[in-house]
Amino acid sequence: QKNKSNRQTLPKKQVAFKMYLGITPSVTNWSPAGDEFSLMLENNPLVDFVELPDNHSTLIYSNLLCGVLRGALEMVQMAVDVRFVQDTLRGDSVTEIRMKFIKRIEENLPAGDE
Template sequence: MSRQSNRTTDNKKMSSELFTLTYGALVTQLCKDYENDEEVNKQLDKMGYNIGVRLIEDFLARSTIGRCQDFRETADIIAKVAFKMYLGITPSVTNWSPAGDEFSLILENNPLADFVELPDNHNTLIYSNLLSGVLRGALEMVQMAVDVKFVQDTLRGDNVTEIRMKFIKRIEENLPAGEE
């Protein structure tokens, strides 16, 4: 019995390492395909957005989380449930703005950045920008428009990776006339 649980742990670790290496190959290919880091950053955000739009359905089905009451609750769910479920980490939620419409997710360890070292000629590349798009796309599907950006990154020599999220507005559903 204990042997099976070790295999499960080994399979999860191997699966996460395979994902990390595959993601690295994707970013490398984008760097070859596009002329500058800004365009690569846009492409990673766009890919992430498309993933987030689809991933939210899986998240809601697997987590059985209901509608969040406010942005603080949303932040806690993102950090404690979503990141744990999909990346195996729990970032801390800090640096709330006085208005309560902006916060930071601090990742002590970014699994996307394992085994990664940025070349000198890519100093404006936001390597994990896929996460920005995922968060933006997923939240848009639950009627929340947000701005998401990387503020700090361990790949650039910072101590932690910091993702800053700002609530922009609640998106009203546009139902056809006569439907509710």
């Protein structure tokens, strides 16, 4: 079930990246259980004109993307863990965002609101 849910929502995630950032991430590194994968961004438009000062070299400047992904998926009843693994701004060759499915969120309506 988890594997099917993740794979079904992938095209929507890729379309969202294309719509809002003008890029399409590739999807790689699926876990054997099918509940975790990586979104690889060759170019991250959020960092085009950014340089991290030496005293902030560990800052994950584009961490906003993790929050956007997590929040958008909560709207469709999916709890996920999203984190940066690699970041071009910190010298990596690509930007890699790792996403792990945690659970399906059950809607709990208050008594009488059914």
